[in-house]
Amino acid sequence: MNDSDLEEVRSWAREAGAIARQYFNNVVGQRKADRSWVTEADLRIERMLVERISARYPQHGIIGEELTHHEIGREFLWALDPLDGTGAFVAGLPLWGVSLGLLRQGLPYLGVIYLPLLNDCYWCDIAGAAFLNEHPISVIEPREWESEDWIAVPSNIHRRFAIEFAGKVRSLGCIAASLCYVARGNAVGALISRAAIWDIAAGMAILSAAGGGAIGLSGQALDTTTMLGGGGLPEPILIGAPTHVQALRAVIQLR
């Protein structure tokens, strides 16, 4: 896979984002989320992405949030979330996006995440560099935390976690976006409570290229090879630069 292949994958993500935008905010005035309507968007985007990938890479496997489950034992496996942050999307919030990850032997290898309303595309290349659009990005380097520092947290933080972090918490409602804001060096880290492989495959590849990593709350390393069947994280994980992740482990506990 070379630079122009990657450019093609990014164009698929933009194409997917354009479809999602057609559905966004078409429920203005409705009080209650119409989830069936969102499923239509999700399905349509996933179908399009699966078509593109299988035409171009017939030898690769594909797993997607919306039921795609094709040859997951192959060396290269695409993990797709056609619309990450569905709840935010339905609520008319701006942070949701398309997450296109490629695993190699079950490990995050390449990723593209596109956030349509920001027109921000996060990605990494084979050489191991991470980008936001055309700008190189990297995680926040080791340093003391300040009161303006923030971490991304899940929307069940109030019930599930005790957090003594001295900065701010933000619940963005989109796992892929949370990973991107850590990778670009804005958030110190992120706590991810529940996720499937399609939620994190792209983000973990980008994060890793940006100098970050993940660790379970218990201290165990994250092993994505156990998630290829569609099962979730075995435990909540912390992501960020290695030193920040270790420091966050000391201030975050399950309740």
Added chain:
Amino acid sequence: MNDSDLEEVRSWAREAGAIARQYFNNVVGQRKADRSWVTEADLRIERMLVERISARYPQHGIIGEELTHHEIGREFLWALDPLDGTGAFVAGLPLWGVSLGLLRQGLPYLGVIYLPLLNDCYWCDIAGAAFLNEHPISVIEPREWESEDWIAVPSNIHRRFAIEFAGKVRSLGCIAASLCYVARGNAVGALISRAAIWDIAAGMAILSAAGGGAIGLSGQALDTTTMLGGGGLPEPILIGAPTHVQALRAVIQLR
């Protein structure tokens, strides 16, 4: 003030948003927020808004986040936040906006909130109706909460509050936007921990027109007339439809 006056105020908010967009994401690649840079955007927008308002309504007072403090004893007092959600803006997050409130005798009377990246304009008219762009909006009516329901919370929720709410929490990083998502009937309610009059004047007018209200965590009514000197909320407040606000009071406590 009539419909075309209100249309003019909305055009000022859009003009302000266009200025903010010029500054947005011009710090890509920087690891640390350059707060002085943001102040330049804030100041420039506030200056523009003060010019527009004082030319059109010379008999009105104006109070703004960026040091404007003009004739606050007048019957009509504008309360401006040129860039609400500065932290989110600096972090490259999409939820930030322009908040233009008009108080009458110290009480929220009219408001316009513009969220540039969504191109969403929330406002209310003299007849007491609330709108998102041209669509009427209203708060969520009394009903049982579901697991997908959400409330907007402040970024210090992890340190300051104990919350037993059965749904989700989201920390959006923009008070004006939090009020709008309650007013449009997406969020059940919002908890606001710290705010000045310019953060809430517009949002409270819109929320009220959408059928919502505010109450202090202690149960005391919110009295904005005590905030005109620039002081903050005397205590955290809950906003939403009256029944939801009362129910939220039962599940949210200061730690």
